[in-house]
Amino acid sequence: MFTFPSVYFNAKDTLECGQTFRFEPFENGFFVTAWDKACYIFTCGATTTIECPDEENDYWKNYFDLETDYSKIVERAKGYDVEFLTLSAESGKGVRILKQREEEMIISFIVSQNNNIPRIKKILNAICQNLGEKKSFLGREYYTFPTMEKLAGADESFFSSIGAGYRAKYLVFAARKLRDEGVERLKELDTAALKTELLKFLGIGEKVANCIILFGFSRPAFPVDTWIEKLYRENFGGTLTDRGAITRFFEDKFGADSGYIQQYLFYYKRSKEN
DNA sequence: GCCCAGGCCTTTC
DNA sequence: GAAAGGCATGGG
Numbered sequence: 170m171f172t173f174p175s176v177y178f179n180a181k182d183t184l185e186c187g188q189t190f191r192f193e194p195f196e197n198g199f200f201v202t203a204w205d206k207a208c209y210i211f212t213c214g215a216t217t218t219i220e221c222p223d224e225e226n227d228y229w230k231n232y233f234d235l236e237t238d239y240s241k242i243v244e245r246a247k248g249y250d251v252e253f254l255t256l257s258a259e260s261g262k263g264v265r266i267l268k269q270r271e272e273e274m275i276i277s278f279i280v281s282q283n284n285n286i287p288r289i290k291k292i293l294n295a296i297c298q299n300l301g302e303k304k305s306f307l308g309r310e311y312y313t314f315p316t317m318e319k320l321a322g323a324d325e326s327f328f329s330s331i332g333a334g335y336r337a338k339y340l341v342f343a344a345r346k347l348r349d350e351g352v353e354r355l356k357e358l359d360t361a362a363l364k365t366e367l368l369k370f371l372g373i374g375e376k377v378a379n380c381i382i383l384f385g386f387s388r389p390a391f392p393v394d395t396w397i398e399k400l401y402r403e404n405f406g407g408t409l410t411d412r413g414a415i416t417r418f419f420e421d422k423f424g425a426d427s428g429y430i431q432q433y434l435f436y437y438k439r440s441k442e443n
Numbered sequence: 444g445c446c447c448a449g450g451c452c453t454t455t456c
Numbered sequence: 457g458a459a460a461g462g463c464a465t466g467g468g
Contacts, residue, residue, distance in 0.1 A: 288467080332465065
């Protein structure tokens with residue numbers, strides 16, 4: 170267990186902004202599951218507490234990116250003098266870009282394509298419950314994300330039966346490829362080469378690849394989905410239609426801050442219209 | 444019944 | 457290389 174100040178940290182915003190799908194309301198905060206571990210996070214006043222086994226303190230500090238100074242990121246975002254971005258950054262200043270496990274992000278964002286967040290959560294929970302390992306923390310049971318060995322043992326009919334729809338065959342392909350090849354090789358590549366490799370997975374296109382690069386490999390990227398495309402037109406006056414071109418437009422503009430700024434914009438736009 | 448969801452694949456021009 | 461259909465499923 171450990172505590173930290175929550176000026177530039179908001180657990181609800183960080184968890185609900187669409188980068189992770191495995192958390193639930195729990196007591197005064199959230200029960201969060203990431204790969205094979207779980208914690209309980211809650212905020213009281215200006216202090217946030219993470220309850221976890223003490224030997225996992227560093228794991229969760231890294232997961233929530235607590236060593237990065239987000240006040241500077243928010244200031245840089247406001248420095249572009251784009252009103253919609255300034256409002257987004259101010260509203261989302263408590264959002265952290267989580268450092269998540271590569272395999273979990275690859276599988277999760279394959280599930281995410283042309284899907285809605287409640288159903289994404291449901292499908293991923295079913296994968297973990299059926300193929301993961303049962304554990305418990307604070308008296309609550311949870312399931313680890315399955316190993317790729319275990320995941321690759323499931324066939325297409327399994328993924329269909331838990332509601333994955335037409336993505337079932339994509340999941341079979343990815344699980345087998347990850348079991349056979351691992352992700353260590355991918356971590357050594359520069360970002361352009363990494364994207365090229367990710368695009369070789371069935372069911373991974375430009376947008377999903379960028380989410381995996383940002384959330385799983387912790388590198389700058391600017392995923393363009395339906396919401397970003399909408400705000401690109403409505404709030405940036407953009408006229409491009411190709412998503413790859415829109416991605417390049419934003420990555421050229423925001424550089425190393427692309428990932429943070431993309432989350433501020435995405436989360437603000439979605440929360441305003443829902 | 445419609446339309447949409449953190450899109451991608453395949454076919455066609 | 458761009459544009460259009462199709463795709464599983466559940467929520468609104």
